[in-house]
Amino acid sequence: MKFSERWRLAGIISAEVRFKGYLEMNPTNLARVKENPQKIARSIKSNSRFSTFITTALVFSLAVLTAVMAFVDDTIGVPQTRLAVGLSIFLVLSFVLLIFLNLSVTTGFFSADVISFPATLPLSKRNLDELSLLAFIRVFIAPTILILTIFPIITLIAIGPGPALVALAGCAATVSLAIGALTKMAIWFRKKSHQVDGSRMNAVVRISASLGLALGMVVAFSMGSWLPSLIHFIADLTIGMGTQGSSLLALLFPFSFGFLASAIQFGLLVPSTTILAALGASALYAFLAILSYRRTGNALQHITVGGVSSRRTLELRDINVNTSTALRSIISKDLKLATRNIGSSFVFIIPLFLVVFIYPMMAGWSQSEALRSLTALISVEYGNFFGGITIISVMMFDTQGASIQAGLPIKSREVLNAKVTMAMFPYVGSMIMVSFLLSMFPLTSPLIPLIPLIQIPCGYTISIAVGAFTYWKRGGGRAVSISVVADTGMTFLAAVIGALVGFVPLVGYGVAMILTGNHIVSLATQSAIMVMELILVQSQVPKLLKD
C-alpha cells in the first residue's frame, strides 16, 4: 500500500477517533447520536475546528509571547537567564498544552474498534499497525508542527542558528515525552473511569483524577494571562539561587535545553558547571525522548487492536440493594456519573475557573486604587452567569439513562430539587472564592466581601428558575436533559436567565448604595430583594412543571 493511501486511510481513522473522543466527553451525545446523527456530526465537526483553532492560537500566542519576553524585555534579569528561562517556560507550557488539550481525543483512540473496519479489508498486520500509528500522528500533527516550528524560527531570526537548533531539539524531545506521558495518562484514566471495585480508595482516585484533569484543561486554556508573571518569577528565582541553583535547575527537564541554548549563545557568561549539567541532562532527555517515541508506538499498536482492559479487580460481592430517599439517590447517582467522566466533572471546578478568570481583573484594578463594591458586584455577576450554566450542566447527566428515567415514577419537581441541590455546591464555592479573593486586596470597606456571601441563597433562586424554565421550554414542563454542547441556544439562554435572576439583588445593592452611601443599608437591601425574588420564583415554578 502506498504511503499516500495509508495517510488518507489514517485520516479517516483519526476522524473516527475524534468522534469517539467527543462522545466520551459528552455523554448527552452518546445517548442522542442515534436520534439525530447529522446534528451530532455537525457539532463534532465544528467542535473539532474550534479545538484546532484554539490549539493553534494558543501555541502561536505562547510562542510569540515567550519569545518577546525572552529576547526583548529588558526588565527580566540578564540576557543569558532570559533566554534559558524563556525557552524552558515555552517547553513546559507546550508539554502541558499537548497533554491537556488532547486527552479526550487520546481516550477516544483507545476504543478498540477504531481499527476494526480497516481490519476487515485485505490489509496485512504490518499495514494495520502502521495505520494506527499514522492515525495517532495525524491527531497530533497540527500542534506538533506548530511547537516544532514557531519558537525555533523566531529564535533563529532573533538570535542565531545555534540556539535555534537547541530549541528545535528541545521542542522535539518535549513533544515526544508529552505524547508518551499523555498515552500513559489516558490509558490510566480510561482504566480508572471504567473500573468499579467498590473501594473508597478507587473512588477517591477517580474523583481526584477527574478534577485534576479538568483543572489542568482550565489552566492550559488560561496560560496566556499567567505567562508574564511566571517568566518573571522563574527568572528571579534562577538569579536568586546563584550558580549552584542554576546548575541544579539545568539538570531538570526542560530547563536543561534552555541553559544549553543560553550556553551556546553566551559561552562562558554561563557558569561552566551549569553548562556541563545542561549538556549531560539534555543528552539524557534526548535519549529518553527517543525511547518514549518507540514505546508509545508499540503501546499504541497493541491498544488500538486490543483496547484497554477495564476488567474488575475484586471478587464478586453480595447481591444486595441499598436504598435511600429519592432525593439522595438522584444526587448520589449524579455524583457518580459526574466523577466518571472528564466532561461532566467540569461542573465542580467552576469556582476555580472563576478564580482563574477574575483574579487578574482584581489584581489589575487594585494597582491604581482600593477595590470598590463595584468589583464585588461584577465578580458576583460572573458567578451568576456560571450559575445558569451549572444547573443546565447538571441536568445533562440524565441523557445517558433515558431508558431508566422514562419508566420511573419521579415527579419533575423532585428531579429539579435534586439538580438544584447539586448545582448549589459550585455556586456556594464560587461565592466563597469571590469573597476570599476580595479580602486579599485593599478595599474601600471591609464589608465588601460580604456581598458574595449574602448572595449565596440566590444560587437556589437561579438554579430553580433556570431549571424550571428549561423543563418548560424543552420538555413542555417534564423533566428533560439538555446537552450544553449540542443545544448551545438553550445553554446561552440559561446563562442569560441565571445572570438576570442573580442581577436583581445586586441592582438593589447598587441603588441603595447610590441613595444612601451606606454599606449596611445596601447589604440589607440586597438580602431583602433576594428573599422577595425567591418567594416569587417559588410561586411560579409549579406553573411551569408537569409530570
Next chain:
Amino acid sequence: MRNVVKSFGELIAVNEVSFEVREGEIFGILGPNGAGKTTAIKVLMGLLDPDSGSAEVFGISSSEDPIGVKRIVGYVPEEQQLYESLTPREIFEFIASVRELPEEKASKRVEEFVRALDFEKYYDSMVVTLSQGNKQKALLIAALIHKPKLLILDEPFSGLDVRTASIMKDVIKIHAENGGSVLLSTHIMEVAEAMCDRVGILDEGKLVAVGTLEELRDVSQREGATLEKVFLALTEQEDEVREGIDQLREALA
C-alpha cells in the same frame, strides 16, 4: 387506550387507536418500523400527551396521573439508553430508592433475577462494558424490580442472541402466568405468533385489526396462514413484497 390521536407536525403518528390489554394476557402490537407502536406506548406511559382520546392503566389516567401509572408498570423501552458509567448494582439501587421499595424486599427480588438470568458476573461491571444482551437483561430486571401489574416491552428482542431471547420469552410468559399483563411491541412475526394471546396490527398510525390469530385469519380471509401472511394481507403489502423479491432475484442473478 381509546381513540388516541397523536401527531408530530404534519405527521399523524397514531390515528384513532383503541385497544385494551386484559389481566393475565400477553397482548402484542405488530407493525413495521415507523408504524406508531412506540408513540402509542409512550402515550400509554404518560410520556407523551395525546392530541385527543385517552389512555389509562388499571383505571389510572396516563395523562392526569403519569406518576401513578409508572408505579404499577414495568417499562422496557426500545432504546438501550442506560447510565453507561454506572454499574447494574448502582442502577438497581437508584430505582429501588426512587420507587421507595423496602431494602430487604428489593434485595431479595434483585438477587432472584440476577441468579436466574445468570447476571452475577456483570452485577458490578460498568454498563458501558456490557454486551447488548446483558444490557437488555439489566433493563428487564429494572422493569420487574417492583413487581409491576403491567409489563410494557417495546421491541424487546431486537439484536438479542438466541439464549437471551429465550430467557426474555420465558420471563414474559411466567409474568403472565402469575396474573400479570404484558403489552409487547414487535415486528418479529414468529415471536408474536408464538407468545401473544391477542395482537393488534398497526400500520401507518392506524390500528388495522385486533384479535387472536384465528380471528385475524378470518378477517384477512387467509385460512391456516401464518401471522406473517395475515399481517401482509391486512396491511396490503403482499404485492409490494412480491415485486421487491422479483427485483432482488434479478439483481442477485
